[in-house]
Amino acid sequence: MAYDLQLTNVYKTYDNGTPAVIDFNLDVEKGEFIAFLGPSGCGKSTTLRMISGFETVTSGDLMIRGKRVNDQLPEKRPTSMIFQNYALFPHMNVRQNVLFGLEVKKMPRDEANRKVDQILEKLGLSSIADMPTSRLSGGQRQRIALARSLVVEPDILLLDEPLGALDANLRKSIQNELKLLQRDLGITFVFVTHAQSEALALSDRIVVMNAGRVEQVSPPRELYTRPSSQFVARFIGSNAILPGTVREEQNGIVMLDTAFGTFGGANRAGIDAHKGREMSIILPAEAVDLVPADVPQDEIRASFGSNAIPCTIDSLQIVGHIMHMIVRFADGKLINVEGHVDKYRNRLKAGGSAFIAWKSTNASVIDH
Numbered sequence: 120m121a122y123d124l125q126l127t128n129v130y131k132t133y134d135n136g137t138p139a140v141i142d143f144n145l146d147v148e149k150g151e152f153i154a155f156l157g158p159s160g161c162g163k164s165t166t167l168r169m170i171s172g173f174e175t176v177t178s179g180d181l182m183i184r185g186k187r188v189n190d191q192l193p194e195k196r197p198t199s200m201i202f203q204n205y206a207l208f209p210h211m212n213v214r215q216n217v218l219f220g221l222e223v224k225k226m227p228r229d230e231a232n233r234k235v236d237q238i239l240e241k242l243g244l245s246s247i248a249d250m251p252t253s254r255l256s257g258g259q260r261q262r263i264a265l266a267r268s269l270v271v272e273p274d275i276l277l278l279d280e281p282l283g284a285l286d287a288n289l290r291k292s293i294q295n296e297l298k299l300l301q302r303d304l305g306i307t308f309v310f311v312t313h314a315q316s317e318a319l320a321l322s323d324r325i326v327v328m329n330a331g332r333v334e335q336v337s338p339p340r341e342l343y344t345r346p347s348s349q350f351v352a353r354f355i356g357s358n359a360i361l362p363g364t365v366r367e368e369q370n371g372i373v374m375l376d377t378a379f380g381t382f383g384g385a386n387r388a389g390i391d392a393h394k395g396r397e398m399s400i401i402l403p404a405e406a407v408d409l410v411p412a413d414v415p416q417d418e419i420r421a422s423f424g425s426n427a428i429p430c431t432i433d434s435l436q437i438v439g440h441i442m443h444m445i446v447r448f449a450d451g452k453l454i455n456v457e458g459h460v461d462k463y464r465n466r467l468k469a470g471g472s473a474f475i476a477w478k479s480t481n482a483s484v485i486d487h
């Protein structure tokens with residue numbers, strides 16, 4: 120398999136001793152949209168800057184299209200980078216800003232002008248080509264930065280929080296444009312963000328980072344339904360996490376003794392779940408059912424085994440055919456639950472009692 124981008128055992132330690140990136144491994148296929156997601160300071164930007172060449176690699180291999188580029192200058196790499204503040208030249212108009220990258224490459228003027236016209240057209244910027252960038256809106260400036268990076272026809276586009284400076288509505292619409300553009304161009308995008316929703320909306324795969332290390336690399340849905348660690352589960356949100364100790368494992372289902380009882384979850388990561396080990400059950404919002412308190416116990420048992428916890432319904436909102444509920448456990452913990460309206464019509468009410476129930480195969484167990 121030929122990859123567009125490969126990082127193998129990549130480390131970055133800054134001169135002051137800060138270990139910013141620790142043993143980073145990732146293979147990226149051509150045309151993939153990859154997001155680096157994680158809290159501030161986890162090493163996302165450092166990794167992106169190493170790929171672009173603006174930061175040196177301390178050790179490990181950085182390969183672009185099968186060629187080791189650790190020691191290659193940024194301008195020699197087939198990458199383009201967009202920064203959060205766009206770094207546009209205020210004294211130049213839109214066209215001059217976009218042309219700049221091609222002038223640096225000493226491309227003949229006719230050819231350069233033709234390429235600039237094409238990309239301005241593609242991004243809907245032709246009508247403002249002669250305006251100074253200082254007079255333009257945030258969304259327009261974002262598009263110019265995009266045009267300037269794409270005009271050099273990179274193999275890989277690197278984007279460092281490119282939507283961070285935009286307000287929420289504009290952000291949403293530019294997200295959509297960005298995704299369409301990426302599909303249209305078919306080039307690889309590596310995108311840094313600390314916004315979960317943005318990473319989930321845009322990417323084919325998300326790399327979750329924590330304190331310099333990769334925690335998990337997964338498609339968005341899998342990250343949400345099958346987080347591999349507590350850190351990922353908490354960072355992605357909307358999951359109930361039940362800590363406990365292992366009682367037994369049978370057929371890939373681990374039973375944990377928790378504060379609320381003994382419950383099961385699937386051991387998808389193949390963790391050594393020996394008796395007494397501390398682990399947690401992860402319950403994604405759509406993996407749990409809310410069962411009215413008047414449903415007989417043997418009926419609950421037949422569907423869910425021992426996986427039922429008494430709770431009260433704090434709030435209930437119906438949107439279309441889906442009920443969105445916030446429920447409260449006995450210890451005060453709140454979790455989100457979604458259910459189909461038809462299932463228990465009129466038997467679930469805000470303020471009422473119910474059971475949170477799930478099939479062990481729909482929940483996952485992870486390390487404590």
Ligand SMILES: Nc1ncnc2c1ncn2[C@@H]1O[C@H](COP(=O)(O)OP(=O)(O)OP(=O)(O)O)[C@@H](O)[C@H]1O
Pocket residue numbers: 133134135137138139157158159160161162163164165166313
């Ligand atoms: N030039 C530098 N010299 C020394 N330490 C640095 C340098 N740049 C970043 N760091 C440190 O390296 C670690 C990773 O920083 P990095 O900027 O890559 O994180 P990040 O995840 O991109 O954060 P943010 O979302 O805030 O940009 C942090 O501890 C940071 O303080």
